[in-house]
Amino acid sequence: MFSKMATTVHTPFVLLLFQIGVFSLPVSQTPQESPTCGYKSCHAIKPGMLNVHLVPHTHDDVGWLKTVDQYFYGARNDIQHAGVQYILDSVVDQLLKNPDRRFIYVETAFFYRWWKRQSGDMQDTVKQLVDEGRLEFVNGGWCMSDEATTHYSAVVDQMTIGLRFLNDTFGPCGRPRVAWHIDPFGHAREHASVFAQMGYDGFFFGRLDYQDRSRRKASREQEMVWRASESLVPPVADLFTGILPNGYNPPEGFCWDQLCDDPPIRDDPDLEDYNVEDVVSKFLTVAQEQAKVYKTNHIIMTMGSDFQYENANLWYKNLDKLIRYVNQKQVNGSNIHVLYSTPSCYLQELHRANLSCPYFPMRIDDFFPYADAAHDFWTGYFTSRPALKRYERISNSYLQVICNQMEVLGGPTSRNGSFGVGNSDTMKKAMAVAQHHDAVSGTEKQHVADDYARRLANGWTQCQVLVSNTLAALSGSSAPRVYCEHLNISVCPLTESSTFDPEVMWVFRRLCSTSLQVVPVSQATVVVRRDRGYAVNELLFQVRAPPMGYSTYSVSLLQKGPPPASPFPRAPKDIQNKVRAWRFLKVTFDPETGLLSSLSNLETQQTVRLSQNFYWYNASDGNNKDSKQMSGAYIFRPNSSTTFIISKTAKIETVQNSVVQEVRQWFSPWVSQVVRLYADSRVLELEWTVGPVPIGDNMGKEVITRFDTSINSSGIFYTDSNGREVLQRRKDYRPTWTLTQTEPVAGNYYPINSRAYIKDEKDQLTVVTDRSQGGGSIQDGSLEIMLHRRLLHDDVRGVGEPLNEASDLYPEGLVVRGRLLLSLNPPAVAANTHRPLAQEVVLQPLITFTEGLLPPNTSLPLDFSGLQTALPPAVHLLTVSQWDPDLVLLRLEHQYEARDSKEHSQPVTVNLQVSPLPSTFILLTGLSPSYRCAVCLSGEKPLPKTKGDPSVWEVTLKPMEIRTFLLRVRLR
């Protein structure tokens, strides 16, 4: 299926130098590293014995109960005792005391903060520790990302920032060889795929379903090979995956951190309570027990936990003793050998075992949902904090679409221009931090959620300066630019102002295809539904903007003063026109209830019965005989499977003009929806508004919308993984193990990052979401999506707060608005719609305004595109971003899965030479370019002599492939 080359060669970029394919790096093919680090720095093992690899480590959340900076400095220790600056101080000190000691560090967001405050001497010392393999980085992203609620584009970015820092700072010895997701609450296949493509040799995690774990222990299948893509050619996405024995904690009784109370080793016989024999004997038992549930004669023990090693001496002093006294037993016949180790040294030994025998099973599904007990499904966080989840998603869009692009187009002027100093780093780092598994996941404390949002807002501010600088340079106009960041809730002070006069509107796009957008702006005023803003009307019209470019429109006011009432026809409450249809779609409403009743694709002439309404589950308050588990930020546990309907009927109002037909539905004072059908769109838009969720009845509520259709889905539905490949989900079933279902709703929920669908032979109804949400298909033909949660209890997983979002700004509770985009297609071609649609939602256009008319003699082009031609439909421009003053980072991907589409699931070739960028390029590659580039740049090659041959710059992408390049750019 990969053999056929696309017929057209697209050439958006210029001057390919060379390019290395993305590949999964086998253990034995480690790239050259200094001889003292990496696998060569591992301690000797004893072949005939059970080798116990002790891995000293700390798990440092990039925000959770405290903000990332509070964690770094050790502020607010009244909330939680944790100070990462001290951890790194202490670990370095202790590593220096004994060359046998090892430590791994994971979260580069923290390491970076620490590093930049160190003296040159200290930096040299640390470099030496890294060069000698005594300090080893694992994972190495800016954070340890959440897997259920992140979008792959942001994950790739955050990994890039972290790995690049390590590469720039430490070179090859700083390169992480294993991915390490010890805490995320379930594991996405796309994450494993990305890690494999980044060249990680293995992946370790701590959490999986307790039933899955139990049978894996019994069958010694806790270590496996995860085939993480159904499209990429093996072994590209194959990744060794290991389940750690105690989550990520040490064995019980052997935690010697200051945060633990386990007895230290007391080896002075002159003092009371000498306990060496006791400790050694307990340890030998623990090791033997653990060896029973793993296959090789190597076992790993994670000696550390959350924010441990702040005083590393406690750990190392006792570990030194443990190793000494346990190994001393060998002279008496003990066959257990303990050593300081790292995950990669452990992995190396597994790899060696693997050479002689194909030990490890294969896994192809993912690790969702995660349950740690029968009624404890971690499926609530798929939806928790929906407003933060949306803000993270549009911030990503803003960074990708506008900020990165403007930085590349504007060059140095973008960062220091007529509007001052701006940057994209603030947003990049804010986004990277937001990927953390207690950030966008919604499982942090309220004040920390506020901090993530504040960081993103700071990113916007910095980006806006940068964008203004670039636009001023490109256009020659330095008129103040207004961004109207609150257009998502239809608030824009500029356009709402009564003094509003002619203005210029700019629409920016990033996607490498053109399409229609509807831009709500006010005339003199903007309509605001519900209680935000003061405007009463809105201006709707179609715009078209080129890929990686912008279009400019002028808006003039024809008549001052309040607009005439109801510029568009509004229907009375009882629905008059119950059928809405336009060129591509038809939608009908039940005149009795005001609810949707059917959806038709007019092109394919297919129709499904489709009703939709809003419901809530009563969140468990733990008062239940089966289990005391309460619903909370992590865990979704409805008190019963009963859904409570908000209203059987909707009050409706209709609006229609040349651009859009709207049906506005009111279900209750806190639930409403606008159903929109655009003239030229194949997608039905449902803009829902939920909140403040009432809790006066002392019942926590988990609000869903549910689509009930005539589709014969047979207990199966589909969800995407991190916005990319799609996995099949079957009710009350797990592909690789026999499930005992104990939670009929929560146990059937899965993360929806960008889309979900149900289908039968004929019809596929796809719902594209505007943020990550949880959802399920509890009945055949039905698809439900959780929109909002307001809970009254903590779920006892550490966050210590009920998920009850309210503040000074919204004292009665948070109102959330969002969009669901529905398409109905035959299954075989459905991807042709939902793939580009989902990218469209992820990478939204930006609209900005300047007041006053454009000067008639302006040299400003009204339209501009950074691409010479649009990329072919199968190719998505994943990343374009300034790498350093000379280099631009480019990532292209094939956005279709192999099985997606007869039309698009083909290899496609693009030529990088054809581009509007006025530059020459040097191209280097690797999905995460930091390490690849470190390798390549060290032997940087000259420009090819064969400049005239355009085929040098051709890049072929197979389905789901991601290719990374660094382009050297010079302004023409």
Next chain:
Amino acid sequence: MFSKMATTVHTPFVLLLFQIGVFSLPVSQTPQESPTCGYKSCHAIKPGMLNVHLVPHTHDDVGWLKTVDQYFYGARNDIQHAGVQYILDSVVDQLLKNPDRRFIYVETAFFYRWWKRQSGDMQDTVKQLVDEGRLEFVNGGWCMSDEATTHYSAVVDQMTIGLRFLNDTFGPCGRPRVAWHIDPFGHAREHASVFAQMGYDGFFFGRLDYQDRSRRKASREQEMVWRASESLVPPVADLFTGILPNGYNPPEGFCWDQLCDDPPIRDDPDLEDYNVEDVVSKFLTVAQEQAKVYKTNHIIMTMGSDFQYENANLWYKNLDKLIRYVNQKQVNGSNIHVLYSTPSCYLQELHRANLSCPYFPMRIDDFFPYADAAHDFWTGYFTSRPALKRYERISNSYLQVICNQMEVLGGPTSRNGSFGVGNSDTMKKAMAVAQHHDAVSGTEKQHVADDYARRLANGWTQCQVLVSNTLAALSGSSAPRVYCEHLNISVCPLTESSTFDPEVMWVFRRLCSTSLQVVPVSQATVVVRRDRGYAVNELLFQVRAPPMGYSTYSVSLLQKGPPPASPFPRAPKDIQNKVRAWRFLKVTFDPETGLLSSLSNLETQQTVRLSQNFYWYNASDGNNKDSKQMSGAYIFRPNSSTTFIISKTAKIETVQNSVVQEVRQWFSPWVSQVVRLYADSRVLELEWTVGPVPIGDNMGKEVITRFDTSINSSGIFYTDSNGREVLQRRKDYRPTWTLTQTEPVAGNYYPINSRAYIKDEKDQLTVVTDRSQGGGSIQDGSLEIMLHRRLLHDDVRGVGEPLNEASDLYPEGLVVRGRLLLSLNPPAVAANTHRPLAQEVVLQPLITFTEGLLPPNTSLPLDFSGLQTALPPAVHLLTVSQWDPDLVLLRLEHQYEARDSKEHSQPVTVNLQVSPLPSTFILLTGLSPSYRCAVCLSGEKPLPKTKGDPSVWEVTLKPMEIRTFLLRVRLR
């Protein structure tokens, strides 16, 4: 009053080499130290500015909530997070990082444990830190002793062990220059006197009465000169004394330990919550406020607290920043200078200020009782855990009287002889640990109290081997020796045994005078009052033993089998013979009540009305409108001043023989007493038994006995200070400040270590106690002593347990037995009785047994004395102990105060040359010989040529003087 020399020259010891007088060392006369340590290592100050001396320190209790070894290792961190091994590891590491940093360490019991586990390299490193004054020892005793409940002899010993270790290990630079009692709960004048005599340059503490503190702050009198003796010639016992500003904690908001939650200094402007300006500004305010309550332009801040600096990096990293940023303000006109400092560096600056102006006031009284609020008098611990207090006292006696003496007499054989390997070190260290301010004080948790007792018991075991070895060597008999440690509760398995046959009894004495003792031993059986033991009778007879020697008696059984009933006459219940009199005393009982009614001294023909009974205060449970304070281990707070009488009458029984007249009184099932009048004694003995204190009524009880007399005491009574000088106490009054009395009973309680008395012109009634107790004189002519406490609530000072002593061994509550010894004398001569009497009680004889008759041809002397002649009555042999294989430590003291006695309060001269010890001597001196010896030994002088002149060996002692010598001994 010191001018007159005693007429007789006593010469117990041989061969004086030289001797240096004990003196208080002025700051300017520091003995030679290496040029880089001591006062020379202090950082420069800025003369024109307010200099803030930051003193990094940790306060490490030698047992409290955990045992000393649990604290050392950091075991049982579930009780309290504290691990001293890590503190020392960490502090040394951090000191090495910045030569400006300073640290002081206090408790040598911990330092010693740490030191002996360090490598040679580490020891060298630490030596260098000490040599450079970066690590400074303060106080330096084995522990920080309690001041209210310790006996000076044990305090001197524990200081000696600690200081000797420092001297042996570090030489002059290890010498502590300041005493540092930051935590003890009130301060004894005798402690200050001992410190002054040991050559400390100053003394700092943290706790004093809140009213005293308040007026001292207002008048800037928080620093003073304490004249700590009314007998020693100034400035021998003058000691600079400073009250620390925040107890021993840092100022509020500036605690950067891992145990604290104060915000760290966040000085990276790229991160959120940059707070340098805020911290600096707060610090400047704090410093200015503190400067207002001290006199000089130097202030001290104690930057540390309980078990802090386990991760010293947290402290130092922030202190480094604080110093940098605060001092940076000087360029903007700030006149505050912050520096790392130590108490001695601070003291040096005060001394310099003092040179120009006699700033500091004089203090002559002591700092008891301590109250930290109106109803929070720390006067309960004077009595808390009376059994532990007694065990500590008899252990001291055993160490001093037997163990030390036998070691000196036995030489190396004592430590390794026919009974195996024994030592005195175990007991010395156990005793040293027991002096800690949460040990003998009774303010530790129950399991820790058990640990102190266990340590003492181990000490006894080791000593018994040593004693057996020596006696076997001296006597040529290696018959097994039985010690009958439970004679205090009249239990001795050997003598109680029905197979008991002829045995030899040995009576050991230490006091340098002869006197009578009554030894209860069984015939075939031993009588046991109450419910312990099985014996029904006892054998009483007089023994006489020489000072520092022993006497041997044979006991033969004349008739086997149970003894005849009532070998002594017993009176019926209604008292027949209500007057008891012998040669020196007469005592009468009220026939109606069975209580004492009068006491007469037949020699002086004086009589007082004296009634005595037992009462209890109802311990406050905090349910009180004035304050929620409860009575607890520390705090005595009766619910009201009402005393509840246990019984208005006593059932009595009388016993009389040629040795003793006894009246046995039963007040209740849990209170009884035996009143004993010995034939040749000037002292009336009251042996009380209290317990188990009933708590079935849910009322905590504080049991007292009260003497009500006809003495016109005018609101005044007297108590000793640590068993030495006596202070006058006046009801509702403090000598140096105006008291607002808020607790009429608890606020008039004082520690009684060895004696208390009331008197008028004619009569002085003195009560000598057998352990430390609390007491007061609440009414004129009355003296009450608290005997036992059983409480139901914790008093919220950290111990976290009610003082409710019960265990598997005594499930119904602890029974305590003790003795009060009464004497009635004219005030002018009373000391002639109570001084030797109190020493007699402190240094009790030991009785041991061997079975079988002595062989007729034995060469064993039946009597033996280590002294050639008895010392003169004014001279007390405070210490005689093996120092090292060649040297014996000797301390002599004048045991009378200057005002005590016309007869004895005179200078007295002894000649050390006359001694029964078969040896030659080299004599070195200093109360705490470690440092003095370090100084002296470095210039050790040869034996004087004038051997023939005995006056070379004469030592003159003035009242209350203590002189220390090291004697070089060679067996003849």
